[in-house]
Amino acid sequence: KDAIITNHDLYMASPLFRLTGKGKVYLDPAKIDYRVRPRLVKTLAGQGGSTRQKGVVVPLHIYGPFDNIQTKVSMDKKALLDSAAALNDATGHKINGVGGKILDQGFVKTRDEEAAKAKQAAAAKLAAEKKKAADRLAAEKEQARKKAAQKAKDKLKDALKGFKF
Numbered sequence: 001k002d003a004i005i006t007n008h009d010l011y012m013a014s015p016l017f018r019l020t021g022k023g024k025v026y027l028d029p030a031k032i033d034y035r036v037r038p039r040l041v042k043t044l045a046g047q048g049g050s051t052r053q054k055g056v057v058v059p060l061h062i063y064g065p066f067d068n069i070q071t072k073v074s075m076d077k078k079a080l081l082d083s084a085a086a087l088n089d090a091t092g093h094k095i096n097g098v099g100g101k102i103l104d105q106g107f108v109k110t111r112d113e114e115a116a117k118a119k120q121a122a123a124a125k126l127a128a129e130k131k132k133a134a135d136r137l138a139a140e141k142e143q144a145r146k147k148a149a150q151k152a153k154d155k156l157k158d159a160l161k162g163f164k165f
Contacts, residue, residue, distance in 0.1 A: 003027035010036070015044045018055065023062070030066040035059065035074070 003026065010021035018041055023034030041055035064070040 007034075013045075016041060031064060032062055032066070032069060034062045036062065 005025040005027070007024075008022045010019065012019040018039045019036060020039075021034060021036035023032070023036075025032050025034070037057050037059045039055035039057045059074045061072045061074045062069060063072075
């Protein structure tokens, strides 16, 4: 469409290397805007290997006209966390110093563990909100019960005003 080639699911695998990417190639005028995430991985499995292999990531942005294509490293938090997790697993040591402070994550093992922590925090918050709502509902029920009992007592007094016991 409109002389634009779009790709959202580039995936290449070879021993010790994975590459994912997405972007566009414009044919008129001829230019490119593409982002790739090459990853060094700790496996000799190639195309038959896991697509979720952790590794050291160096994201690249490839852009510009075909006669002057530019490449820029575009590090982001996800790339840093993925790389930190891979390095932590490979070395068994926490990343310290400036790198550890930049990551602000401590000893990150996997992104799945980070997602699990977030899920647990959300579940705990939801449980606390449910308890608060249940407590509030119980208090409102008790108040309504007391009000109904008082109203019934008052009606009974009015009905029995002329009688002596």
